[in-house]
Amino acid sequence: MNNEVALELLAKVMDWQLDKAVDEMRWWKLISAVKYDGYRDFLAGARFLESLVGWLLQFSEEDREAAYKFARHRLVYVSALERERLIQAMYPRTVYPRLLKAVANKAQIPPWKVHKSGELMKQVRIARRRTLFLGLSDGARLDSFRHANVGGRISNEQVVMGAQLDKRKWADLKKDLTRDLQHLGADIEPTFDCIYLVDDFSASGTSFLRNEGSDEGADWKGKLPRFLESLGFNEDPIQADNWRLIVHHLMITDKACKHLQDSIQEFMACADECLPRFSDYEVTYGHKFSERLPVQEGCPLDEEVIPLTDDYYDNAIETPATRKGGVDHLGMGYAACGLPLVLDHNTPNNSLAMLWAESAGKNGSHQMRPLFRRRQRHE
Template identity: 40%
Template sequence: MKSKIALRLLAVQLDWTDEEATEEFSALQLMITHKYDGYQGFQPASRFHVALLNWLSQFQHVAQRRVAFSIIKERLVYITQREMHHLVSLMMPELDRFMRKQVAMELGVQFYETWTNPAAGRRLCLLRRRTLFVGLSDGARIDVFRRYNEGKISNEQVVPFSEMSSQKWKSLIKELREWLDKHNYQDEPASFESICLVDDFSGSGDSLLRFDDEEQIWKGKISKFYNVNREKIGDILAEKCHLYAHHHLASFQAEQAINDRLARFGGDHPEFSYNATFSYVLPQSIVVDDQTPPPELIDLIKCHYNKGIQDDHVGDNIWFGYSDCGLPLVLEHNTPNNSIALLWADSTGSEFAEQHKMKPLFARRKRHSTNG
């Protein structure tokens, strides 16, 4: 569908005057061109115009369609590939600050002196090389991280997956030993002082770490990594190895949850020390919940809902998304289930045929686990 025809149809759906249409088209077309048309969830040759028209058609009244459009105009946070790559580029500077603080404490110098003190510079160089960067998902963009830091880190300290064979660990240690000998660190053990687990986004923190009250055990990627690798402490991993959990993007809710859970997990599992780092944390002010004005917005979100989108992973009544995160968020490669359901949910095939038939604006690719 040509964009001019689509925009005319959009003006009809929203009952815009000529003046409103002129004003709205300009801003909308800019965002479509530079952002929304790049969404990877669209079918080949399809465009945002078509998705928007189809999405708005599920609302019966003009007033409802206008409220729905206000989500796109005033609240939607859309992260493009270029923006996500920028967040990836911020990861190493964030980790570098933690490393400099560690070195400053070890040497008894001021933080700013780590840039000028020769001993601090040498210790930092060693600490960086004895850090292993591990991707937790295909969204971690560990390849992009490696390219951004070419010359600063070695290819042999970056791995795209957390479950590594014993042969892979031996290879990593062999490369580390060779580097240590080559750079006059012969007295240093060939073991990793730090592990950085990398992921792209966290909305609730659940997929990284959570405590199961029924089973009374910790679950999530941190717990799994700990259980698989704790026996390597003192050998492949240095004593009191530092475990960083880095997300390129996170919600305010996830930041709070992850920091709290890591503190509790660390108390029960002291073999590692733990820190959470983030390239950017979305402010709490973007969250949509029951208190968000206007009330027509919340009515729209809750009334246009179908229970058929619920399952064992996301739970019940997820009109504000998984774990009630209430994020008006879309990532270029997928829409998190932490986002408000009206943006991504498709109730096609739902057993609740009498309820509203939900149509997605940014169709979500489902995964077995949460985007937590």
């Protein structure tokens, strides 16, 4: 659909006067061209404005204004370029400062003094090569991280898409590490002393680690236990005795950050002793969203939209996977996170369901139409 036609339809749907229509159309033309039209899961030839018109039509006339205000003033969209910048900033802002600090602590000097010593800078290069980067999803975009750090900083053999590897891949990583440490003149055991688990976004933190147990005992699930199980398959360990774990997200909410810090500590206190154990861990991020990001009571813009998450809802979108977040009703998103967030490559199910959910509306239930169609990972 032509953008001009879509804008005319939008003005009719919202019943705007001329001055109002001109101002709003100017905004939508700009934001659509700069950001929203780049959403990866729009159908071929489709654009945001026609999606907006169709989305608004599912609301009654008395509720349409509240839905529009939510899309106009509350929606947060992270573009591909913005996400790429977070990937590019990961090494200089997160990885390199920690390498300097680790070497400086051993030498008992301030980190800035490391640059003055050739021997200490060699130790930095060795520590850097003994760091392993594992991607937890496609959204982590470690291919871009590797590309941004060419020229000797990061080796291709220390960046892997996936955290559950077979024995052959673990053995190949150790073989490459042995060769590179010899090239650096490092007479040390060829093991990784720092492992990064990298993902694009976390809203609740429960997909990474959660306790599904009862009062009778803990039952830990998530990406961390699965990674440790895979790491433990190796008869010849690739990790050092006192290795560090760093959990890095390009973007994270305040809620998820607190959950990860607390749950990892609790998990390690009672984890199966057969699993590899790390000596220390840290939760890092490229950007942490404000605690004011979620839709919540008390915010004037949110008071009108919260009822819509229940009135325009179809429980057919609920699945066993979504119930792991601790709530059945997904109106406020998985784990009731209440996010107004859209990422360029997918819409998190932690966002309000009316942003991403699509349903047939059978048996008299509401037929949900998404503003940004979500690519489901779990059924």
